[in-house]
Amino acid sequence: METLEREPIFPQDLRDAWPALSRDERVESFKLVPHATADDFFLSLSAHAQAELILAMPPGERRTWMRLLAPDDAVDVVQSAPPEHREALLGELDDATRTEVQVLQAYEEDEAGGLMNPRFVRVRPEMTSDEAIGYLRKQTREQVETVYYAYVLDAQQHLLGVVSLRQLIQAAPDERVDEVMRRDVVTVSENTNQEVVIRLFAEHGLMAIPVVDAERRMKGIVTVDDIVQVVQEEATEDIQKVGGMEALDAPYFKVGLGAMLKKRAGWLLVLFLGEMLTATAMGYFEAEISRAVVLALFVPLIISSGGNSGSQATTLIIRSLALSEVRLRDWWRVMRREVLAGLALGAILGTVGIVRILLWQRLFHTYGEHAFLVALTVGLSLVGVVTWGTLSGSMLPFVLRRLGFDPASASAPFVATLVDVSGLVIYFTVAAVLLRGTLL
Amino acid sequence: METLEREPIFPQDLRDAWPALSRDERVESFKLVPHATADDFFLSLSAHAQAELILAMPPGERRTWMRLLAPDDAVDVVQSAPPEHREALLGELDDATRTEVQVLQAYEEDEAGGLMNPRFVRVRPEMTSDEAIGYLRKQTREQVETVYYAYVLDAQQHLLGVVSLRQLIQAAPDERVDEVMRRDVVTVSENTNQEVVIRLFAEHGLMAIPVVDAERRMKGIVTVDDIVQVVQEEATEDIQKVGGMEALDAPYFKVGLGAMLKKRAGWLLVLFLGEMLTATAMGYFEAEISRAVVLALFVPLIISSGGNSGSQATTLIIRSLALSEVRLRDWWRVMRREVLAGLALGAILGTVGIVRILLWQRLFHTYGEHAFLVALTVGLSLVGVVTWGTLSGSMLPFVLRRLGFDPASASAPFVATLVDVSGLVIYFTVAAVLLRGTLL
Numbered sequence: 001m002e003t004l005e006r007e008p009i010f011p012q013d014l015r016d017a018w019p020a021l022s023r024d025e026r027v028e029s030f031k032l033v034p035h036a037t038a039d040d041f042f043l044s045l046s047a048h049a050q051a052e053l054i055l056a057m058p059p060g061e062r063r064t065w066m067r068l069l070a071p072d073d074a075v076d077v078v079q080s081a082p083p084e085h086r087e088a089l090l091g092e093l094d095d096a097t098r099t100e101v102q103v104l105q106a107y108e109e110d111e112a113g114g115l116m117n118p119r120f121v122r123v124r125p126e127m128t129s130d131e132a133i134g135y136l137r138k139q140t141r142e143q144v145e146t147v148y149y150a151y152v153l154d155a156q157q158h159l160l161g162v163v164s165l166r167q168l169i170q171a172a173p174d175e176r177v178d179e180v181m182r183r184d185v186v187t188v189s190e191n192t193n194q195e196v197v198i199r200l201f202a203e204h205g206l207m208a209i210p211v212v213d214a215e216r217r218m219k220g221i222v223t224v225d226d227i228v229q230v231v232q233e234e235a236t237e238d239i240q241k242v243g244g245m246e247a248l249d250a251p252y253f254k255v256g257l258g259a260m261l262k263k264r265a266g267w268l269l270v271l272f273l274g275e276m277l278t279a280t281a282m283g284y285f286e287a288e289i290s291r292a293v294v295l296a297l298f299v300p301l302i303i304s305s306g307g308n309s310g311s312q313a314t315t316l317i318i319r320s321l322a323l324s325e326v327r328l329r330d331w332w333r334v335m336r337r338e339v340l341a342g343l344a345l346g347a348i349l350g351t352v353g354i355v356r357i358l359l360w361q362r363l364f365h366t367y368g369e370h371a372f373l374v375a376l377t378v379g380l381s382l383v384g385v386v387t388w389g390t391l392s393g394s395m396l397p398f399v400l401r402r403l404g405f406d407p408a409s410a411s412a413p414f415v416a417t418l419v420d421v422s423g424l425v426i427y428f429t430v431a432a433v434l435l436r437g438t439l440l
Numbered sequence: 441m442e443t444l445e446r447e448p449i450f451p452q453d454l455r456d457a458w459p460a461l462s463r464d465e466r467v468e469s470f471k472l473v474p475h476a477t478a479d480d481f482f483l484s485l486s487a488h489a490q491a492e493l494i495l496a497m498p499p500g501e502r503r504t505w506m507r508l509l510a511p512d513d514a515v516d517v518v519q520s521a522p523p524e525h526r527e528a529l530l531g532e533l534d535d536a537t538r539t540e541v542q543v544l545q546a547y548e549e550d551e552a553g554g555l556m557n558p559r560f561v562r563v564r565p566e567m568t569s570d571e572a573i574g575y576l577r578k579q580t581r582e583q584v585e586t587v588y589y590a591y592v593l594d595a596q597q598h599l600l601g602v603v604s605l606r607q608l609i610q611a612a613p614d615e616r617v618d619e620v621m622r623r624d625v626v627t628v629s630e631n632t633n634q635e636v637v638i639r640l641f642a643e644h645g646l647m648a649i650p651v652v653d654a655e656r657r658m659k660g661i662v663t664v665d666d667i668v669q670v671v672q673e674e675a676t677e678d679i680q681k682v683g684g685m686e687a688l689d690a691p692y693f694k695v696g697l698g699a700m701l702k703k704r705a706g707w708l709l710v711l712f713l714g715e716m717l718t719a720t721a722m723g724y725f726e727a728e729i730s731r732a733v734v735l736a737l738f739v740p741l742i743i744s745s746g747g748n749s750g751s752q753a754t755t756l757i758i759r760s761l762a763l764s765e766v767r768l769r770d771w772w773r774v775m776r777r778e779v780l781a782g783l784a785l786g787a788i789l790g791t792v793g794i795v796r797i798l799l800w801q802r803l804f805h806t807y808g809e810h811a812f813l814v815a816l817t818v819g820l821s822l823v824g825v826v827t828w829g830t831l832s833g834s835m836l837p838f839v840l841r842r843l844g845f846d847p848a849s850a851s852a853p854f855v856a857t858l859v860d861v862s863g864l865v866i867y868f869t870v871a872a873v874l875l876r877g878t879l880l
Contacts, residue, residue: 015643037624040644043645044643044644044645133609136609137609137610148588148605148606165588165605166588169573169576169577170577184477198668198672201665201668202668202669202672203455203484204480204484205483205484205665205666206665207647207664207665224647224664224665224668225641225645225646225647225664226645227668228638228641228642228664228667228668228671229642231668231671231672231675232638232642232671232675232763234675235671235672235674235675235678235679236759236763238675238679239675239678239679239682239755239758239759240755240756240759242679242682242683242755242852243682243751243752243754243755243756243852244748244751244752244755244852245752245755245756248756251760251763251765251766252756252757252760252765252766252774253765253766253770253773257777257780257781260781261781261784261785264749264752264781264785265784265785265788267752268745268748268749268752268785268788268789268826269788269789269792271744271745271748272741272745272748272789272792272793273792275740275741275744275745275748276741276793276796278740278741278744279737279738279740279741282736282737282738282739282740283737283806286733286734286737289729289733289736290730290733293726293729293730293733293736294726296722296729296733296736296739297719297722297723297726298719298722299722299736299739299740300715300718300719300722300739300740300743300860300864301712301715301716301718301719303740303744304711304715304718304743304747304856304857304860305708305711305712305715307744307747307853307856308684308708308711308712308715308853308856308857309704309708311683311684311852311853312683312684312685312704312707312708312853314683315679315680315682315683315684315685316680316683316685316688316692317692318679319676319679319680320691320692323672323676323691325691325692325693326691326692326693330693333693334692337697340697341697341700341701341704344701344705345701345704345705345708348705348708348709349708349709349712352709352712352713353712353716356716366723386708412682412683412684412751412852412853413747413748413751413752413852416744416747416748416856417744417748420740420744424740
């Protein structure tokens with residue numbers, strides 16, 4: 001690290017190198033970021049990285065960096081730190097901020113209350129636009145999240161309306177705030193789920209949404225720049241659940257191998273235990289298999305087709321539910337549609353399967369004298385298994401949401417396992433009916 | 441629809457009902473939205489819905505609504521309309537906007553150029569802050585995307601810096617813009633991929649990013665409120681690909697059954713054709729299976745465990761690559777880590793598998809005299825299959841990105857299929873070695 005001690009470090013280079021550096025290297029490198037850009041660099045780090053950096057600093061320097069953070073960001077840093085260090089970090093804040101942070105800590109991380117900043121610009125309805133601009137000017141020196149929206153509150157802190165700096169600038173100087181303000185403000189409550197907050201931002205193209213309590217008293221604002229991060233996190237969580245693991249909640253290289261294994265082994269074990277039922281199911285058909293070994297050859301093909309169509313359907317519906325494109329009450333419309341889709345997809349795969357078997361039979365005589373019946377068994381089973389996979393894959397997210405769980409827990413592998421077991425039963429039942437008296 | 445003709449409609453109710461309405465009902469209902477809120481309601485719709493609505497209106501009314509759109513949104517509406525209507529929609533715009541829209545249309549949808557708005561506030565470096573505020577005040581009347589950032593350009597339109605309205609308000613009235621402005625501006629080029637743009641917004645918490653050409657001439661700005669929508673779309677695309685289908689690019693109920701089947705059948709067929717190799721692989725081991733039918737019982741368990749661990753690994757890496765938590769050059773670190781993870785996960789599942797078989801044997805005498813060897817075969821195969829699944833699942837996204845494809849195309853079902861075939865080979869090879877002379 002000799003060169004580091006001589007030359008200043010460019011923030012972008014450091015950001016790129018960050019994941020590969022050890023904790024000590026990070027602290028050393030951070031010291032070499034030029035003062036003019038160190039603040040911005042620090043603020044652009046994740047809460048995780050900020051906490052790590054602050055804790056690695058000598059106690060005398062921690063205060064400066066903790067106090068640079070807005071209250072909502074300070075909460076994230078405190079919560080990212082190991083429990084034994086949280087009190088110490090809180091102690092670095094000034095009294096007013098510490099109180100705010102403690103209030104914010106009470107909210108769930110995935111609720112509007114957990115995203116909001118309690119510092120926003122308030123104006124009175126009877127101010128003139130000129131007075132309001134002067135007032136904004138003064139408040140820009142304080143640590144408010146945005147000066148571009150001012151919230152119009154009465155003496156009891158009830159939200160009456162919102163006025164943008166743009167509207168104030170456009171208004172005549174002596175026009176009153178309550179003549180200019182918008183009254184139909186989109187608001188959320190402290191307990192509004194972040195998925196709803198995201199949807200409101202996306203739908204209305206807003207820069208900030210005020211958080212109000214049941215009496216419409218204003219508590220804080222959620223700003224769009226904080227939301228981009230949240231949207232990414234939500235999507236990551238959903239993708240990881242769909243892929244069949246617990247959400248990691250941290251970047252790949254930040255999670256220790258042990259913690260990572262725990263997050264992954266849990267689901268794999270559940271799936272494995274479920275999948276053991278396939279051995280049981282196959283056991284019931286052991287006699288059939290020993291009489292017609294050819295049946296065993298298509299087991300992987302059949303069950304994986306059910307699993308794949310189920311994964312597809314479940315992923316589609318999970319995402320549509322998350323984006324509110326599809327709602328709980330649409331389950332019946334979805335079901336009709338997915339049964340049709342399943343039948344069509346099953347017919348396509350079944351036909352290809354039959355053609356493949358007959359072709360191999362013609363070319364290599366692979367499947368013996370009853371090849372046509374075997375082909376028919378496989379084809380019909382595929383229709384049944386794919387339809388069943390599509391249907392159960394699409395309905396499971398509805399069931400989970402109805403029961404109050406996250407639909408994304410209906411991961412693709414989970415559906416695949418469910419369908420594997422039932423797929424075997426479908427296959428061997430079709431075989432028993434079609435092949436009785438010939439192969440069986 | 442009788443009641444609709446008498447009572448006004450609340451925008452929020454209409455938004456909720458929207459997916460369930462027919463095209464005609466949407467147009468009829470939209471007419472009943474009170475004038476004061478109709479603009480906002482219209483602007484909050486997706487480009488898809490806006491295009492549908494405009495095209496369903498009598499030609500005389502189309503102009504008003506097309507002209508309400510900012511240039512970047514007008515591009516989206518035009519591109520969402522069926523090709524034969526695009527010229528007509530362009531014709532409704534005023535000449536200046538039409539030119540802008542035509543320029544923007546040349547950009548790819550997923551590049552910064554396709555997201556940017558060419559209307560932004562420009563100021564000169566030699567203006568005083570007071571002059572600049574006055575100038576901003578004038579520009580608020582025009583259709584600029586945001587007045588909260590002003591871009592400081594020289595006479596040749598080169599970007600010199602950026603100054604926020606907040607900074608201008610804070611500055612002394614006679615301070616010059618170039619004394620106040622920030623010079624180290626985060627910029628993107630017109631061809632910057634939107635994933636990079638998203639990352640910059642998330643990292644820096646910015647409200648807007650200027651788009652510049654190779655000579656640093658300013659072309660437009662991308663604002664954060666447009667980005668929220670884009671982040672959602674990107675995540676949806678990734679999730680759908682991970683789930684094993686082509687990205688839908690439209691809400692579930694908006695896609696006709698035929699189009700939906702096409703998007704789904706393609707991938708399912710590819711997977712099905714791949715999965716047919718399992719029948720071929722099983723064919724090679726037909727003699728072994730007929731001698732030891734008990735081996736067939738564990739085929740679904742073995743291959744699905746490989747598939748599940750592969751899905752998990754691939755999903756994890758796809759998302760980490762998308763968020764730049766992991767980079768292409770990290771493949772070696774990831775590989776070492778995933779081999780360890782695979783061995784550990786395989787050992788866990790293998791142990792559970794062995795215990796399960798020995799337990800069933802003790803309780804029900806299910807697996808005959810060589811149960812211990814069968815259990816060992818299954819256990820060792822699980823270690824091999826899970827390690828191989830984890831390894832190939834984690835490396836495939838790297839290979840795809842290296843070859844220039846989207847890593848998300850390495851969908852979980854794709855990995856599962858790949859691992860199914862190789863899993864069979866591993867299983868029967870282990871069996872051949874361990875069981876030779878006893879069962880085989």
